[in-house]
Amino acid sequence: MAIIANPIDAQNSLNTLIETISTTVFSLTDTVKAHITISCGYSFYKKGKPLDILIQEADSALYNAKQSGRNRVCNFVQSNSAT
Numbered sequence: 001m002a003i004i005a006n007p008i009d010a011q012n013s014l015n016t017l018i019e020t021i022s023t024t025v026f027s028l029t030d031t032v033k034a035h036i037t038i039s040c041g042y043s044f045y046k047k048g049k050p051l052d053i054l055i056q057e058a059d060s061a062l063y064n065a066k067q068s069g070r071n072r073v074c075n076f077v078q079s080n081s082a083t
Helices: 007-022 051-067
Strands: 025-027 033-035 040-042 073-075
Touching: 007 040, 007 073, 040 051, 051 073
Parallel strands: 040 073
Antiparallel strands: 025 033
16 A cells, blocks of 8 residues: 655554554454454655565565554664664
């Protein structure tokens, strides 16, 4: 999903999405209901950044969201250490 927004609005939009999904009861059948949670990871585009790098950064942030408890939003933060 692409969101054209500043960092605060992007974070708020994704938090709203998580809240909406986590508070919705999904009817799978007449008798089976499901509660679903999601995690989101995102990165910001800077001029010249290749799409594959942007996707890798968002995927890394998603992995971080899942590792830190799930049902949350994390943004990609570039490490300052050289690897």
